[in-house]
Amino acid sequence: MPAAPDRMKGVYDQYSGIYDRIFGPVFQHSREEVIRGLELAPGEQILEVGVGTGLCLPLYPRNGRVTGVDISQGMLRKALDRLEEHPLEHVNLLAMDAGRMSFQDDCFDLVIAAYVVTAVSDHRALMREMIRVCRPGGRLILLNHFRQDSRLVGAVERAISPLCKHVGFRTDLSVDDVVGEWPLRIVRDDRVKPLGMWHVVEGINEKASVETGKSTSGTRPETATRSMSGDGGSRG
Ligand SMILES: C[S@@+](CC[C@H](N)C(=O)[O-])C[C@H]1O[C@@H](n2cnc3c(N)ncnc32)[C@H](O)[C@@H]1O
Numbered sequence: 001m002p003a004a005p006d007r008m009k010g011v012y013d014q015y016s017g018i019y020d021r022i023f024g025p026v027f028q029h030s031r032e033e034v035i036r037g038l039e040l041a042p043g044e045q046i047l048e049v050g051v052g053t054g055l056c057l058p059l060y061p062r063n064g065r066v067t068g069v070d071i072s073q074g075m076l077r078k079a080l081d082r083l084e085e086h087p088l089e090h091v092n093l094l095a096m097d098a099g100r101m102s103f104q105d106d107c108f109d110l111v112i113a114a115y116v117v118t119a120v121s122d123h124r125a126l127m128r129e130m131i132r133v134c135r136p137g138g139r140l141i142l143l144n145h146f147r148q149d150s151r152l153v154g155a156v157e158r159a160i161s162p163l164c165k166h167v168g169f170r171t172d173l174s175v176d177d178v179v180g181e182w183p184l185r186i187v188r189d190d191r192v193k194p195l196g197m198w199h200v201v202e203g204i205n206e207k208a209s210v211e212t213g214k215s216t217s218g219t220r221p222e223t224a225t226r227s228m229s230g231d232g233g234s235r236g
Pocket of ligand 1: 006008012013018049051052053054055056069070071072075096097098099113114115116119120121136157206
């Protein structure tokens with residue numbers, strides 16, 4: 001039976017024409033701070049899930065390989081337009097549900113989600129997949145709003161979350177709700193602009209001790225082709 005269409009796909013398809021104007025400048029400082037501070041080794045394989053219109057793409061160093069995936073064709077179209085204007089040979093884009101990725105296990109050194117964990121229908125599926133495709137000892141980076149510790153602010157964030165879901169994100173998840181159940185050693189949880197209400201959380205993938213359903217039959221990032229259809233282009 002085919003999988004049910006993801007509601008967020010439609011929401012972000014509708015946003016795609018105006019996304020950069022609304023969510024571009026206000027978060028760009030944090031995108032820059034986080035990506036430019038990654039200290040990537042040459043040749044690292046990087047996966048950006050929920051790459052959107054590609055606002056992060058020009059920020060990655062050119063000595064790594066960057067694969068971006070998104071479920072929304074509308075958002076990806078904008079990212080492809082960006083790459084046509086400013087060619088980035090080290091970047092590859094694929095249409096794919098980040099909760100059911102077609103990549104092999106362990107094939108990325110670093111997996112990043114910028115403003116995505118609270119914008120997906122199923123954050124557990126996203127985290128499970130990010131961990132599966134990241135190699136043991138690799139890094140996961142989450143740049144996101146998380147529910148505040150303050151009881152008052154946290155209560156407001158819980159209250160408005162059902163409304164926010166209609167416009168593409170939720171506000172009720174804490175850092176622990178998202179990372180707590182996974183084999184990650186959290187080495188960083190810093191507040192970033194705007195207003196210090198967003199976090200950058202970095203975890204080291206310690207999955208060696210858990211069974212992730214080892215798969216060697218999916219796509220390898222270096223063999224994937226830039227694709228706007230299907231579940232991720234060619235198989236390796
Ligand atoms: C708030 S936007 C963030 C875009 C980009 N990372 C940025 O920094 O602006 C969330 C993105 O997640 C994507 N998304 C939502 N659910 C997804 C899923 N299941 N798989 C892949 N992408 C998804 C949306 O299409 C959208 O592009």
